[in-house]
Amino acid sequence: ELKVEQNPLFLSMQEGKNYTIYCNYSTTSDRLYWYRQDPGKSLESLFVLLSNGAVKQEGRLMASLDTKARLSTLHITAAVHDLSATYFCAVDRTGNQFYFGTGTSLTVIP
Amino acid sequence: DTAVSQTPKYLVTQMGNDKSIKCEQNLGHDTMYWYKQDSKKFLKIMFSYNNKELIINETVPNRFSPKSPDKAHLNLHINSLELGDSAVYFCASSSGVGREQYFGPGTRLTVT
Numbered sequence: 717e718l719k720v721e722q723n724p725l726f727l728s729m730q731e732g733k734n735y736t737i738y739c740n741y742s743t744t745s746d747r748l749y750w751y752r753q754d755p756g757k758s759l760e761s762l763f764v765l766l767s768n769g770a771v772k773q774e775g776r777l778m779a780s781l782d783t784k785a786r787l788s789t790l791h792i793t794a795a796v797h798d799l800s801a802t803y804f805c806a807v808d809r810t811g812n813q814f815y816f817g818t819g820t821s822l823t824v825i826p
Numbered sequence: 827d828t829a830v831s832q833t834p835k836y837l838v839t840q841m842g843n844d845k846s847i848k849c850e851q852n853l854g855h856d857t858m859y860w861y862k863q864d865s866k867k868f869l870k871i872m873f874s875y876n877n878k879e880l881i882i883n884e885t886v887p888n889r890f891s892p893k894s895p896d897k898a899h900l901n902l903h904i905n906s907l908e909l910g911d912s913a914v915y916f917c918a919s920s921s922g923v924g925r926e927q928y929f930g931p932g933t934r935l936t937v938t
Contacts, residue, residue, distance in 0.1 A: 749926055753867075758916065759929040802867060813881060814859075814927060816869040 718743045720807050722817040730825050732794050737820045739788040739805035747808040748781050748788045752801045753819075759804065763790075795824045829853050830930035832917050838936045839907060846893075847902045847933045849917030858900035859918040859927060860892060869916075875900055904935075912937045 719742040729735050739748070750762040763772045765781035765788060772779050776799065778791045788805055802821045806814040830851045839845055851858065857876040863869045873892045874881045880892065889905045904911060917930040 751929075758931045759869075759918075761926045761928070764926045804869065806869075813871050813874050813883075815871065816861075819867050819869075821867075 718807065718809050718815045720805060720815050720817040722805060722820050724820060725818060726821050728823045728825060729795050731796055734794065735792050737790040737792070737803055739790070739817050741786050741807045743809060744783070745807045745809055746783055749806045749808070749814065750779050750788070750790055751804045751806065753804065754801050797824045797826055800824045830917060830919055830928050832930040832933050834933060835931065836934050838938065840938055841907055841909060843907050844903070844905045845907060846904070847915055847935070849900050849902070849930055850898055851919040851928070852898065853919055853921070853928060855919035855921045856897060857920050857922065858894070860900065860902050861916040861918065863914045863916060863932070865913070907937045909937050911935060
């Protein structure tokens with residue numbers, strides 16, 4: 717069974733600091749996705765990573781993919797309060813089934 | 827315009843009842859999905875469906891069944907509801923293999 721693990725599960729950080737969320741997965745996949753979920757809301761797509769070495773950046777968030785290590789990272793630069801949310805990575809195994817990670821609940825403290 | 831919509835937003839019902847959740851997408855996508863998010867926020871794929879193929883996660887009880895009247899709709903029917911079915915159910919759609927999925931607002935199901 718495919719496993720997708722995120723680390724850490726909970727993250728509390730001060731505004732202005734940098735941090736990285738890690739996503740490890742247990743089977744070969746060339747596609748990885750990052751989503752954001754605000755409390756009580758739906759999931760919003762952040763990044764789609766489709767090949768080894770892919771790097772994408774949007775604002776203070778940057779995602780990368782290393783398919784050989786089966787690892788993706790989501791790096792947060794100079795965090796602001798608006799980034800507080802739960803972040804999920806997801807791996808696409810068969811082309812039409814996503815397996816989500818455990819989620820990382822991020823709280824940015826002023 | 828809402829891309830992926832679900833009804834109802836909230837559903838409270840008693841054990842043993844049968845209920846349906848509706849999902850519609852106006853994105854022209856050919857693949858739709860159902861996910862279950864439990865109280866710990868863990869998301870699990872339940873079904874994926876396009877015109878040709880239904881893929882069922884083998885861990886999903888057969889009390890759950892997707893029904894697709896057309897390409898833009900994928901409804902979720904649940905028979906004999908149990909307490910453990912309480913969760914938030916998300917519908918999603920995508921335009922094909924390897925494409926990002928767009929999620930609906932979710933339906934919070936509470937079984938009493």
